[in-house]
Amino acid sequence: MIAELGLAALWMAAALAGLQLLAGILALTGRGASLGGIVRPVAAVQGVLALIAFLCLIAVFATTDLSVKLVAMNSHSLKPLIFKVAGTWGNHEGSMLLWVMVMSLAGGFVALVERRLPEPTMLATLAGQAFVSLGFYAFLLIASNPFDRLSPVPEEGNGLNPLLQDLGLAFHPPTLYLGYVGLSVAFSFAIGALVTRQVGPAFARAMRPWVLGAWIFLTLGITAGSYWAYYELGWGGWWFWDPVENASLMPWLAATALLHSVSVLASRDALRAWTVMLGVVAFSMSMIGTFLVRSGILTSVHAFAVDPQRGSFILALLAINIGGALTLFALRAGTVTEGERFALVSREGALVFNNVMLSAILGIVLFGTLYPLVAETMGAKVSVGPPYFNPMGALFAVPMLVILAVGPMLRWRRDSFARVGRSLVIPAMLVAAGIIAMVVVGGVGLLPTLGFALALGLGWASVLPLKGRNLRRTPLPIWGMVLAHFGIAVSLFGMSCESAFSVEKLVAVKAGDATAVGPWQIKLDAVEPMAGPNWTALEARLLVRYGDYGKVTQLDPQSRSFWAPPQQTSESALLTRWNGQLYAVLGGEADDGRWQLRLWWKPFVPLIWLGGVLIALGGLLALLGRVASDLRRIFAREKIAYRRGRMADLQRAQEGEEP
């Protein structure tokens, strides 16, 4: 019953998306001006219906209704409730429904709240949003219906991939999807502005909160995904240049560039065509990411859809949306009049430079990700990894980080390096000191050395925009910028230290034996079996001590065996100190009763993710600042309107008294 309700809601939502598109087009072309009025309410109702459909799917999963095919394929009655619910989007159909739901809700929200843009631009924006949604509704209803029934009803479900049975899963995909879909709103705004030729500061101000919001979620999603891979996969690495990771990194790079250019457009009315282009590119990257991850051309825990029909369907959607948007851009870009001018050495100049660098990195990552797919069609099986991505990315990241340190201190329109030169003496000295320190230490690679030195310099430079300001009156977006840039320095510091100073040890020890890694003394106390709700495990008890006199702490890495579906995972154990993390993995038992242990001491590694969180917090501050000033403006307008109204009333009252 609930499944049918959900399916009905989904069909109705799809129909309303069609209506929204049609009414928008008719109203815009002047064949039904009265139809324009229904577009906003239709968008809102469509969002609510999509939400209902999604809630129905959650309900079906929570109660493990095995007559629904999707539940039988992906869930199991013995799973803990939280993983039953999270399992709703731990599969292809559910994750696509989540995507559509978030997208429709966002569209509905825009329809209800955004009143600053000219009405035709809004109509075009909402029609664009409906067009994109419609494609995904069709995909769900035709090629991947989440509410399909199964007959006969099986006795038990297949279970969820154990790697995904983790709290990280509960939040990682929804976070990334919020980011992807926030970019869909930016995309629709860009389409709307192109169609009605209204590319200007008002458009940028309407688009900015969505770009900021999407960017915050993408930042958090990538940070969480990286930490998940780090502790769950048990390989000790935090970034693998896996295509799936790249799929989330590419929209982030585009969104970062967009975020900065949209700010230039909003406050300086420059970079008009460039901003629109980035709006198109950013969402295109989201869709390419989804295609790569979900179509099954990549094999990973993320690739749910192995059905080639689905892959072709997503590819067709991709071609229509991206191709259409780029064609529109090509036709209209020439008619977008030029914005304000600026000198090469200026805040705008620095932002353009970094935008180009970000785009270059984006291109590098895109090339490296797609190359194996292209090569495979020509019969060669290749994989592309860190030896390509690291140096190629750094080639553009290093100049970008240098300009990132300088840019925020430059003035708008026109400035000179001589003016800001003096405040950059200390950061430059820090960079030099960092390089010298690493050379003295010796044996550190070029990239970690540069990263370490730049992190020190950038860390200092990032707070300089606060110099000479009254901190109480400094606007929130400035604080946000400072915090986000500081976060980059923090993250970079963590990355450099991790790759320069990590110590690894792989040993086989008997219970009772001791070993050491870096400054740690480690003793294997015992290995014992234990059981969980849907798994059994071997758990090692490690007694660890930092240095010779530190406190003894216990660590329990596990080797888990799940039985539905049967699979083994290794649960690493982590011990975090202020200056790093001890990471322990339990391996197999050797013939002579020794146990394999893999141990890492990773100095300052948590800073990588702390930096990510700081960057997202910076974004949040900027978003709060923007929203607050928007609200203030609206209230101020209402207040003026109210006063005017009162004066008119008084006047009328006086006039009424006179005769």
Next chain:
Amino acid sequence: MAQTANVRPGGIKAKHQRLVLLAVALAVLVGAALLAAWALRNQASYFYVPAEIVAKPPEPGRAVRLGGMVAQGSLKTEADGVTIAFVVEDGKARVPVRFKGIVPSLFVEGSGVVAEGHLDSGGTFQADNLLAKHDENYVPREMKDMSREQAEQVMRETK
């Protein structure tokens, strides 16, 4: 500020600035694309089966991947308890492999494996990482193809 506001920034004419920006951006992006293409040719890691790696070995030290079956009776653990040596075969050729680390749980003799690493000058494949079948659903991509095209043949020929 009041002074600079009237000056044409940089003295560049309006239309020219747009063109210059566009040209510079395009030049950087095209440069990045060319660099990427060049680096990909050199850095991509190719997939080999034992017959290919024996017939036409990649230069020692170059990152490649080797896929095949773990030969029966070839798996040995060395005295340190964490280094293993085994032979990967495809029915036509055999390649000795060394690996130091924790092996995937479904790594056993007679099953398929993909080893990431490089060939050393002595002809032994030094693996940095082993990919084995996780379970029925999650199989390394190359192995999926292999089990169809080659694995059956491998099994026939080795019996």
